[in-house]
Amino acid sequence: MSLLTPKNSRQVCESDATSAHACISEKTESICEHSRAQAEEIAARKAPSAPANSAELHPGEYVYGACETVGRSVRAGNLWVEEPVAYDAVILASFGGPDGQADVVPFLRNVTAGRGIPDERLEEVAVHYRLNGGVSPINEQNMRLREALEEELNSRGFTIPVYLGNRNWAPYTHEAVEEAYRAGHRTLLAVTTSAYSGYSSCRQYREDFANALEHTGLRGAVTVDKIREYFNHPGFLTPFIEDLTQAYVRLLEEGHAPKNIEVLFTTHSIPCADNARSGPNMRAVLAGSVSKNTVAGIDSISERVVAGIDSVSECAASTHGTIPEHVPSDVGSEPEYTTTSVVHHNAGSKDCVDSIHSCTTTIEDVVAACQEYGLYVQQHREAIDAVRGEVENRVGQRLNYRLVYQSRSGPPHVPWLEPDINDVIEELPGQGRTAVVVVPIGFVSDHMEVLWDLDNEARATAAKCGLAFIRTATPELNPMFIRGLADLVEERLKGTSRAQRPALTPLGPAPDICPAGSCRHSRRPEAPAIAGIPSEI
Numbered sequence: 243m244s245l246l247t248p249k250n251s252r253q254v255c256e257s258d259a260t261s262a263h264a265c266i267s268e269k270t271e272s273i274c275e276h277s278r279a280q281a282e283e284i285a286a287r288k289a290p291s292a293p294a295n296s297a298e299l300h301p302g303e304y305v306y307g308a309c310e311t312v313g314r315s316v317r318a319g320n321l322w323v324e325e326p327v328a329y330d331a332v333i334l335a336s337f338g339g340p341d342g343q344a345d346v347v348p349f350l351r352n353v354t355a356g357r358g359i360p361d362e363r364l365e366e367v368a369v370h371y372r373l374n375g376g377v378s379p380i381n382e383q384n385m386r387l388r389e390a391l392e393e394e395l396n397s398r399g400f401t402i403p404v405y406l407g408n409r410n411w412a413p414y415t416h417e418a419v420e421e422a423y424r425a426g427h428r429t430l431l432a433v434t435t436s437a438y439s440g441y442s443s444c445r446q447y448r449e450d451f452a453n454a455l456e457h458t459g460l461r462g463a464v465t466v467d468k469i470r471e472y473f474n475h476p477g478f479l480t481p482f483i484e485d486l487t488q489a490y491v492r493l494l495e496e497g498h499a500p501k502n503i504e505v506l507f508t509t510h511s512i513p514c515a516d517n518a519r520s521g522p523n524m525r526a527v528l529a530g531s532v533s534k535n536t537v538a539g540i541d542s543i544s545e546r547v548v549a550g551i552d553s554v555s556e557c558a559a560s561t562h563g564t565i566p567e568h569v570p571s572d573v574g575s576e577p578e579y580t581t582t583s584v585v586h587h588n589a590g591s592k593d594c595v596d597s598i599h600s601c602t603t604t605i606e607d608v609v610a611a612c613q614e615y616g617l618y619v620q621q622h623r624e625a626i627d628a629v630r631g632e633v634e635n636r637v638g639q640r641l642n643y644r645l646v647y648q649s650r651s652g653p654p655h656v657p658w659l660e661p662d663i664n665d666v667i668e669e670l671p672g673q674g675r676t677a678v679v680v681v682p683i684g685f686v687s688d689h690m691e692v693l694w695d696l697d698n699e700a701r702a703t704a705a706k707c708g709l710a711f712i713r714t715a716t717p718e719l720n721p722m723f724i725r726g727l728a729d730l731v732e733e734r735l736k737g738t739s740r741a742q743r744p745a746l747t748p749l750g751p752a753p754d755i756c757p758a759g760s761c762r763h764s765r766r767p768e769a770p771a772i773a774g775i776p777s778e779i
């Protein structure tokens with residue numbers, strides 16, 4: 243637990259409402275006093291101290307916790323910050339994972355925070371970690387990534403330190419922010435280990451920082467901005483292009499005909515409603531300015547899609563029978579959704595199908611919207627097109643390829659993006675395929691979800707089906723990726739114009755500031771988040 247608890251730091255601030263500086267210096271003193279205890283505590287890192295959801299949005303704020311230049315840019319209607327900012331530290335924000343058997347359940351409690359999932363159920367998920375000594379490879383990978391990024395920035399003449407902070411395990415995001423503050427840094431830039439839009443991949447990191455500022459009491463003393471989503475940045479995509487080319491050539495050399503090779507681009511499945519909320523076709527939206535009308539437009543389109551999913555889903559949930567026992571009661575009161583999975587799983591039940599149809603006349607539209615409407619899927623499709631196109635040029639062949647999903651969780655009646663990678667692999671022999679290449683396009687490193695779900699499960703499915711199997715690399719420590727991340731930091735340090743920013747797909751460079759309401763969560767839609775416009779303005 244942090245010594246700078248929100249309660250204490252707020253009391254200090256309130257006791258001297260006239261001077262923010264007095265507040266900060268008082269805080270600095272208390273930090274010095276307690277720094278030893280604090281260092282010991284951070285070193286111990288056993289007590290899970292994930293920040294509470296304490297951040298409150300203050301009326302009239304354009305971008306929560308943003309530096310002055312970013313605020314000014316947004317007020318002027320520019321979602322790309324085209325002015326230099328003297329960032330003095332980078333925070334590498336990631337997911338975190340357990341470091342040993344004792345950490346596994348506390349880590350999973352953090353991941354599932356607020357949903358009261360019983361420990362017995364968490365033990366089921368824990369198996370993947372248990373078999374690996376309770377250790378997730380992700381922490382080690384991120385430590386190396388942090389070091390590599392810092393070295394790359396230093397070698398370019400930017401003496402800017404990089405701190406690692408995780409959502410679900412030590413070092414936590416708020417600890418990284420505190421550490422940077424103690425070292426004298428005030429203007430922070432966040433780099434996340436996720437390339438795409440969406441609640442888990444983008445918005446939740448932005449909320450983590452809003453919470454961290456509140457939790458540490460450093461709001462007003464420290465600002466945090468975030469680099470753009472980098473799904474189409476050459477530094478992210480080129481490693482995939484190179485490794486897929488190699489894998490494909492290897493299969494050709496082994497005698498597989500091009501028409502018999504299937505390339506499966508895989509990413510993390512997410513609830514369909516999260517995909518719908520991740521944003522509409524941004525090409526149209528971004529063509530306009532950040533006017534109130536545009537913002538309202540985005541909101542109303544995505545709300546209509548989500549409402550469509552919700553209404554179908556209520557029917558599905560009621561005809562689907564009882565909600566599985568492990569689902570905590572509060573999930574039942576959340577909006578529910580449906581999709582192809584409900585339709586498939588209940589294909590034999592006329593009641594259910596009739597009931598779904600009576601809920602809405604546009605079930606097909608809703609299902610199609612779930613799968614294709616959201617920006618999360620759209621960004622993946624573009625990234626895949628860029629990779630596939632370049633690999634086709636290099637190998638002189640057309641690829642058979644598909645976007646598939648992995649790592650679905652949650653109750654069965656809640657629809658997530660489909661198809662599942664294993665279901666698709668099972669269909670491949672019937673389509674004449676002899677080999678499958680799995681490209682983890684949704685991931686940055688070989689963490690547990692890649693190792694377990696792909697190298698273990700998907701590989702076993704392919705073996706069962708008699709298919710040759712290659713899983714290509716994630717960018718991880720590939721120098722092109724490290725240079726790409728450094729480029730993304732550098733473009734913010736320099737204020738590179740939107741037109742000058744590299745992007746390999748038609749969507750172009752994603753905005754530095756997320757549009758109002760993008761990627762919000764159904765349970766806490768207005769939760770403050772950095773680097774985004776609150777919907778009230």
Ligand SMILES: CC1=C(CCC(=O)O)c2cc3nc(cc4[nH]c(cc5[nH]c(cc1n2)c(C)c5CCC(=O)O)c(CCC(=O)O)c4C)C(CCC(=O)O)=C3C
Pocket residue numbers: 337338339340350353354367378379380435436440442443510511512513650651652684689690691
């Ligand atoms: C989009 C996305 C990414 C990619 C973007 C990013 O990288 O941020 C990602 C990454 C990761 N997800 C990870 C692990 C887990 N994700 C879970 C649960 C969930 N993920 C979701 C989505 C994503 N997740 C969702 C919608 C849920 C269910 C709802 C919820 O619970 O919020 C659960 C709970 C148990 C379960 O439900 O299976 C675990 C343990 C690890 C660590 C691996 C390691 O340790 O090496 C990593 C990198």
Ligand SMILES: [Fe+2]
Pocket residue numbers: 510
């Ligand atoms: Fe996950």
